[in-house]
Amino acid sequence: MEMEIEHFLDDHPLSLIQDQKDYERFRCSVCEKMLSSPSYGCSYCGFFLHKSCSQIQRQLQLYFHPCSLELTMRWGYICNACFDDRSGFSFYCQKCDFDLDLECALMSTTVKTEEDGQIQHFTHRHPLQLVDLNKEQDEVYCSICEKPCSDVVYGCRKCNFFLHHSCMDIPQVINHHQFHPEHSRPTHIWIVQVSRL
DSSP states (O other), rough: OOOOEETTTSSSOEEEEHHHHHHHHHHHTTTOOBBBBSSSEEEETEEETTTTTOOOSEOOOOTSSSEEEEEEEEEEETTTTOEEEEEEEEEEEEETTTTEEEEHHHHOOOOOOOHHHHHEOOOOOOEEEEEEEGGOOOOOBTTOOOOOOOEEEEOOOOOOEOOOOOGGGGGGGSOOTTTTOOOOOOEOOOOOOOOOO
């Protein structure tokens, strides 16, 4: 493991933290969680990073936002994915005034296989977890066909977003549909989630 790294978020070299007491005293400057091994830091300016957070990119391009998102320090913003009030680092699009907090941005870039019980589907910005509705009390509805779900589905509990297995196969782009036969461009599918009262 490298003893020292350079990082675009700080002007000084960051050293591998070897004193266990430092892990209990400092927070990561990116994710704001307590440090854990391995981590890097600069005691001169008080900048610390988990090794995993040191690999964060300056820019993200996600399938559900047309512009690139830049890693930016922001105070008092609302995440456009989870709608939580945030301060600190954000992946931000100035043109659209669009923010993603780090947790949502990094969740959106994670693609796991069906074997992991999690998938990334183009209709939702967060990974969808396999959910056994036989163990659930609340009735949930498919976000595509809006019919009640039963048995096992993929869903995001945080956003109350669920999909039938049969509805997951809808195409992202339709070419030459009968309602748009003269349309020279593919028609993109957009899912708009409406909350149920």
